Amino acid sequence: LAKTTQPISMDSYExxxxxxxxxxxxxxxxxxxxxxxQFPSQGPRFxxxxxxxxxxxxxxxxxxxxxxxxxxxxxxxxxxxxxxxYYCLVGEDNNDMRFGAGTRLTVKx
Amino acid sequence: xxxxxxxPSWVICKSGTSVKIECRSLDFQATTMFxxxxxxxxxxxxxxxxxxxxxxTYEQGVEKDKFLINHASLTLSTLTVTSAHPEDSSxxxxxxxxxQGAGEQYFGPGTRLTVT
Numbered sequence: 001l002a003k004t005t006q007p008i009s010m011d012s013y014e015x016x017x018x019x020x021x022x023x024x025x026x027x028x029x030x031x032x033x034x035x036x037x038q039f040p041s042q043g044p045r046f047x048x049x050x051x052x053x054x055x056x057x058x059x060x061x062x063x064x065x066x067x068x069x070x071x072x073x074x075x076x077x078x079x080x081x082x083x084x085x086y087y088c089l090v091g092e093d094n095n096d097m098r099f100g101a102g103t104r105l106t107v108k109x
Numbered sequence: 110x111x112x113x114x115x116x117p118s119w120v121i122c123k124s125g126t127s128v129k130i131e132c133r134s135l136d137f138q139a140t141t142m143f144x145x146x147x148x149x150x151x152x153x154x155x156x157x158x159x160x161x162x163x164x165x166t167y168e169q170g171v172e173k174d175k176f177l178i179n180h181a182s183l184t185l186s187t188l189t190v191t192s193a194h195p196e197d198s199s200x201x202x203x204x205x206x207x208x209q210g211a212g213e214q215y216f217g218p219g220t221r222l223t224v225t
Contacts, residue, residue, distance in 0.1 A: 036216075043113075043202045043216035044153070087152070097143060097204065097214055099153040 004088045004100040011106050018075045020103050022088030025069045030092040033064060033071045038085045038102070047086075048073065083107045111137045113205050115217035122193055122224055129189045130220045132203030138183035139205035143214075144176075147200040159186045183208065193224040 005023040012018045024033070032051050036044035048055055050062040050071070061074040075082060087102040112135040122128050132142055140161050145153040157167045157178050165178035177189040186205075190197055202219045 034214075038153075041200065041219065041221065043115075043204070043219050045216070046213070098155050099145075101152050 004090055006086075006088055006100060006103045008101065009104040009106070011108060012078055013108050014079055015077050018078050018082075018105060018107075020073045020075075020086055020088075020105070021070055022073070023070045024088070024090045027068050027090050028092065031068075031090050032092070033062065033068075034089045034091075035060070035062065035073045036087045036089065036099075038087065044087060044099075078105075078107045080107050080109060111135075111205075111207055111213070111215045113203065113215045113217040115201075115203055115220050117220060118218065119221040120223070122222070124194055124224055125192055127189055127191045128193055128222060129187055130201055130203075130222075132186045132188070132205065132217055134184045134205040134207075134215070137205070137215075138208045139186075140183065140208050141206040142180060142186040143204045143206075144178060144186075144188050145202045145204070147202060147219075153202060156188075190222065193222070195224045198222055198224045 034049040035047040037047050038044045048057055048060045048062045050064050052064050055062045063072040083106050085102040085104050087099050114133045116131045120128055142159040144156045146156050147153045155168050156171045157165045159165045159178045159180040161180045161183050167173045175191055180186040200219050200221050204214045204216045207213050
């Protein structure tokens with residue numbers, strides 16, 4: 001099971017682009033990379049999932065280098081409401097969803 | 110998108126009593142559901158994997174006789190905390206895996222349990 005490492009916390013300001021990197025050195029061939037957002041006292045919310053290269057949706061982009069040993073979640077033009085904990089998960093076919101420590105993002109005005 | 114509900118959203122019980130938490134997938138069928146526990150300022154900890162029609166698989170260190178899991182249908186899993194103690198006070202979150210499509214995981218809103 002691939003272990004993930006993320007920065008414990010990050011600060012940003014409104015309107016800035018935020019990039020959160022996750023390391024997963026022992027990612028397996030069949031593993032996908034999934035990012036979740038969690039607000040206090042709520043369940044995690046799916047943000048984006050990818051396998052390789054770049055994936056973009058309406059809220060974020062996910063960059064995955066060729067060796068797949070890391071990934072970067074990019075949040076464009078963050079707002080105060082993006083203050084949350086962001087989790088990177090690595091696993092096969094959405095099984096074994098074990099969470100790491102996550103990154104606590106604080107967006108300041 | 111797919112919706113997972115939990116009931117109750119919060120519960121306060123006395124030490125020694127049992128509490129049942131329900132997890133339902135509202136618009137999809139879920140062969141597999143997961144139960145997590147989250148303490149303040151900490152990450153989610155996987156407690157068990159619940160498969161419809163079979164016994165749950167518990168993570169190491171989680172007492173199966175204390176945390177009873179029943180996955181009786183493709184849309185409902187229950188977690189019963191038996192003989193609850195104050196140290197069981199936590200935020201319990203379930204997730205359900207969509208049987209169709211790419212097997213996405215959807216999380217419930219969580220249940221706040223306080224044992225007095």
